[in-house]
Structure formats: C-alpha cells, structure tokens
Amino acid sequence: MMRRLAGGTLVFAAAFVALAFLVLPVLAIFARVSPGRLAAQLSKPIVTDALRISLETTGIAQVLILLLGTPAAYLLASRRFRGRGVVVTLVELPLVLPPAVAGIGLIAAFGRFGLLGGTLSALGIRLGLTQAAVVLAVAFVASPLYLRQAITAFEAVDPDVVAAARTLGAGPGRTFFRVVLPLARNGLAAGEALAFARGLGEFGATIMFAGSLQGVTQTLPLAIYQEFAVNFDATLAMSALLVLVSAALLVALKVTLQWQPSQRTSRFLFAPSS
Amino acid sequence: MRRLVLLAALLGALASPTLAGTPRLTVFAAASLTDVFPQIDSHARYSFAGSNALAAQIRQGLPADDFASANVTLPDQLYEAGLVEKPILFTANTLVMIARKGNPDHLHGIYSLGGNSDLKIVMAAKGVPVGDYTRTVLAKANLSGLVGRAVSQETDVREVLAKVALGEADVGFVYATDANTVPGQVAVFAIPRQYEPKVNYAAAAVTSSPHLAAAEAWVKRLQGKTAQAKLRAAGFLVPGRG
Numbered sequence: 001m002m003r004r005l006a007g008g009t010l011v012f013a014a015a016f017v018a019l020a021f022l023v024l025p026v027l028a029i030f031a032r033v034s035p036g037r038l039a040a041q042l043s044k045p046i047v048t049d050a051l052r053i054s055l056e057t058t059g060i061a062q063v064l065i066l067l068l069g070t071p072a073a074y075l076l077a078s079r080r081f082r083g084r085g086v087v088v089t090l091v092e093l094p095l096v097l098p099p100a101v102a103g104i105g106l107i108a109a110f111g112r113f114g115l116l117g118g119t120l121s122a123l124g125i126r127l128g129l130t131q132a133a134v135v136l137a138v139a140f141v142a143s144p145l146y147l148r149q150a151i152t153a154f155e156a157v158d159p160d161v162v163a164a165a166r167t168l169g170a171g172p173g174r175t176f177f178r179v180v181l182p183l184a185r186n187g188l189a190a191g192e193a194l195a196f197a198r199g200l201g202e203f204g205a206t207i208m209f210a211g212s213l214q215g216v217t218q219t220l221p222l223a224i225y226q227e228f229a230v231n232f233d234a235t236l237a238m239s240a241l242l243v244l245v246s247a248a249l250l251v252a253l254k255v256t257l258q259w260q261p262s263q264r265t266s267r268f269l270f271a272p273s274s
Numbered sequence: 275m276r277r278l279v280l281l282a283a284l285l286g287a288l289a290s291p292t293l294a295g296t297p298r299l300t301v302f303a304a305a306s307l308t309d310v311f312p313q314i315d316s317h318a319r320y321s322f323a324g325s326n327a328l329a330a331q332i333r334q335g336l337p338a339d340d341f342a343s344a345n346v347t348l349p350d351q352l353y354e355a356g357l358v359e360k361p362i363l364f365t366a367n368t369l370v371m372i373a374r375k376g377n378p379d380h381l382h383g384i385y386s387l388g389g390n391s392d393l394k395i396v397m398a399a400k401g402v403p404v405g406d407y408t409r410t411v412l413a414k415a416n417l418s419g420l421v422g423r424a425v426s427q428e429t430d431v432r433e434v435l436a437k438v439a440l441g442e443a444d445v446g447f448v449y450a451t452d453a454n455t456v457p458g459q460v461a462v463f464a465i466p467r468q469y470e471p472k473v474n475y476a477a478a479a480v481t482s483s484p485h486l487a488a489a490e491a492w493v494k495r496l497q498g499k500t501a502q503a504k505l506r507a508a509g510f511l512v513p514g515r516g
Binding site: 107111112113126128129130207209210211212213214216217218225226228229230232 | 324326327329330333334394396399401402424425426427428429433437440441442443
C-alpha cells in the first residue's frame, strides 16, 4: 500500500516537473516586464517592420505551398508506384533537418555559385540576400508539414466515393474540386496551420541564405536575435507576440481537426471502423 | 547560430567535471577571435559571437568567466555596471573592405562603391563593434549613403565574411584578420589611412565567475609573450596605437 502510494507520488512529481518545464519559459516572457511596457515596444519600427516582413514572406510561401503542394500531395496519396515510400520520405526530410543544414542546402542549390546559380544568373536573378530568399527558406522548411498532413487527408478520402462520382459522370477535375477537396479540407487546413506556424518561426535557413535587413529580409525571429544585444524589452515584446500568434494557430488547428464538415457525402467515411 | 555552440558548451559544462586543479574556463569572445583563441588556450570553452550579443548575455546573467570584446566600450560599460573586473587592452586590428574572389567587379577601394548601384554590400549591424567601425569610416569618407544600401546587417563579423566568401554578397567590411582566415577567397582593400578606425580589443574577468582568480589570470595571460606571438601571427596588432 505504502509502496503504491509512493509510486503514485513519483508519477505526479515527474508529471509536474515536465509540465512546469514546458510552461515556465513561455510564461516567463510575459512575467518579466509589465504588459503596458511590452505593448509600448510593439510600436517600435524594428518590431512593426519585422512583423510586416514575417507576414508577407510567410504569406507568399503559404500560397506557393498550397498551389504546388496540394497537387503533389494528391498525386502521392492517390497513386501507387515503385519508390513511392522513398519519395514520401524525401519530401518529409526537411522536417527533421537542422535549419542550418537547410540554409547550407539552399545556398548550395540556389546561391550564386550553387547548382542552379549559373542558370539563375543567366536569367538575371540573384536570390541570395533578397526577400525571395526568405520566401524560399520558409517554403523549404514549412512545406513538408503541409504535404504530410495533406497526403494523409487525401488518403482518408474513400476511393469508392471518388469512383461513384466518376460513374455518375463527373470529370476528374469536377470530382477533385466537388468531392475530394471538400472531404479532405479539414486535414488540409490543419496542415496549412502547422506550415504557417513553422514558417513564422523560421530562423536558421533565413539568416544564412537571406541575411538580415530591417524592412526587407528581417523577420520577427531575426529581429529578436538582433535586438537581443540592443533592447531586451523589445525582444520580449516580439517573443510575446509570436507566442500569442502561435497559440492562436494551435487552437485554430485543434478546432479545425475536431470540426466535422457539414456537407459530407457519406456518413461511413468517419465511422470508427474506417 | 553561435548560440547553439554556447548551449552545447553549457551542456558540456554540466557533464564534465573540472580537471584536477585547473578549472575549465568559459570565455565569451568576439567572433573575430574564433581562430586565434583556441590556439592560445585549447583548454578553455569558447562562445564566439558579436561582442554586443555577448555583453547582453553577460547582463542577462549567462555564466561566463572571461569576456573579450572587439572594442573597449562594451567591457567598460560592463565594468561600470559592476559585472566585470577592470578591462585591459590586449590587441588591436584594422578594418578592411573585402570583395568577391578575383575582384570581378573591378573595385579599387571604398570610393569605387558609389558608382555601381548593383553591388550587394553587407556590413554588420549597428551596435556590433565591426558594424560601428564600418559606419565611422564611411561617415568620415562622406560615404554614409552606403549604409542604407547594405542588403544585410549581420550580427557578427564572420557572418559578413561568409556572405562575401560564398559570393552571395559582392562587398563587405571585416577586420584584416578575418580576411586572413580565408586566403584567396576574397579580395582585400585597405581603408585609406586617414579614415582608419582605432580597433582595440579589451578583455576582462567576469565578476560573478566561480573561478575569479583563474579568470583574472587568463586575462593576464593574453598580454603574455606566447599569446601575443600567436595574435601577431594571425595578423593582430599591438594595442593602443593612435
């Protein structure tokens, strides 16, 4: 009896330490200075510029991810071919790569002396140290999150429903937009929210490939890194802002995943057995 | 990037007990000292970064035993705040302009930068010692307009060097000793003598160090013959000139 009690206490203690460890640094950002002083820092040009650049670059990257990633995910989800597992793994690889490796990879591929550097130069394009480089860095690290979730979402669409739509005379395009997309949209939205959050936080690849210039390439994480040496209050304010945005994205993600689509085609799709 | 190195160093500090008698010191040092300090003392643990970032970390209470800065202002400010012991000058450097390998843009010094607006110029941010020296030189040479044309404001001198050595930027401003570490990979141009900034390095023991005596001895050692010879071999200069 006593032993069981002691064991239970240990479990609780371990759980408490784990939770406190995860929550404390986040709370500390808000506890360090008063909310009023934090809010005052948010109107500083370095903060507003960084916020604008973060939203712009992440926004453009998301559009690219959605436009190119959705067809790619659909193809990978609906086709079975040799080497599919390898392709999916390659697509997921940037997820687990250290950001510094991503930065080196981007320079080696798209830098002036990179693999495509000569071709890009011939076209008069120099990507390094530009806002386009930020977009590439964000897209590179964030798109695997969307692709992974989108592949899962498309795979969950019942092939019989798709076949039925085709039998009833809908073309492949119509089937995709009227049947597959509505059924998969929760998963797609969840993947998009994850990719957006990851994109907002991108740091390592950006600072290596795009540099850091206020109002051009300096995103919020880069501004935090630079202002750390200058104005600690401003870095706290920017960190608080990112915590709030990330928390909002996370909540949106959870709500989306639990929310059942209203115009579902088949009840069986979400039955526990499937 | 260098913050990760620091984290690794801190984890290492927790894992390894100090060797008998000689405590293993943690030295926060200017990025320009990256190559030479380990030659002077391979036993210490280093965190190299922009001196201003390191000073900020010391202000936030990160555990360092010694601080070596690429200017005198930062250690002096920490000394006034009671965070470090009295700083001493231990070496000096010169600022240079660097261009891409082989000088493909046919530059011949700071005055050739004004005409070509396609040039991608990088410099360190304001507050980073090398960034402040760069601004001082350009202001004296009536070229302050170039500051606004910079395509990136880096957080330490080695980031500037890397951007030019990799060819992503065309022109940068670093210390002569940084350019020496990548021989043949960048073209080096001296700053006209009348605009040359006085780049002195100062070091100080961190007051909160648990090994304060050892930390103070470490600073003294930088003025010693061996350390000075290594510094000179790397292209550093005798401090206090001008």
